[in-house]
Amino acid sequence: MSDLQDFLMDSFEDAEVIERKVSLGGKDKVMKFKSISATTGDEIRKSCRKTTFHKGQRIVETDQDAFVAKLITETTVFPDFKSQELQQSWGVLGAENLLNAMKAKMKDGEYATLSNIVSEINGYNKTMDDLVEEAKN
Incomplete structure (x- = not known):
C-alpha cells in the first residue's frame, strides 16, 4: 500500500542535467x-496554439514545429540558446531564431535526432507498454 509520504514535496526529485553527444553540422x-x-x-x-472558428465551431490547432523548437530551446542547457554572445555570432x-539559424546548417536527420533526444528527456518517448509496466511497479 502506498504511503502519503510518497507525495510530499520532499519526495519529488529535481530534474538532473543529462549530457549527450549529438552530431550537428557534421561534427x-x-x-x-x-x-x-x-x-x-x-x-x-x-x-503554440491557434484558435480559429469554422462554421461556428471552435478549432484549436497546435503548431507542432513551433512546439518542438521551443521544447528544444527550453530543454537545452548547453549551449544556452538564450546566450546573447551565441545569438550575435549567428x-x-x-532563442528560436538561433535554433532556426543552426537548423539551416544541420542535416535533416541531425535535427530529428536532436528533437528525439529532447522528447526522450522530457518523457514523451514512452510507449503504452512502458507506462503499464511502470504502473505495475
Whole structure:
C-alpha cells in the first residue's frame, strides 16, 4: 500500500542535467539537457496554439514545429540558446531564431535526432507498454 509520504514535496526529485553527444553540422558535439516541468510544457503548448472558428465551431490547432523548437530551446542547457554572445555570432536575436539559424546548417536527420533526444528527456518517448509496466511497479 502506498504511503502519503510518497507525495510530499520532499519526495519529488529535481530534474538532473543529462549530457549527450549529438552530431550537428557534421561534427559530434557534447550538449547538456534538463527536462522541463509540466507547467512549463503547458505554457509552451499554449503559446503554440491557434484558435480559429469554422462554421461556428471552435478549432484549436497546435503548431507542432513551433512546439518542438521551443521544447528544444527550453530543454537545452548547453549551449544556452538564450546566450546573447551565441545569438550575435549567428547574427540573430532570440532563442528560436538561433535554433532556426543552426537548423539551416544541420542535416535533416541531425535535427530529428536532436528533437528525439529532447522528447526522450522530457518523457514523451514512452510507449503504452512502458507506462503499464511502470504502473505495475
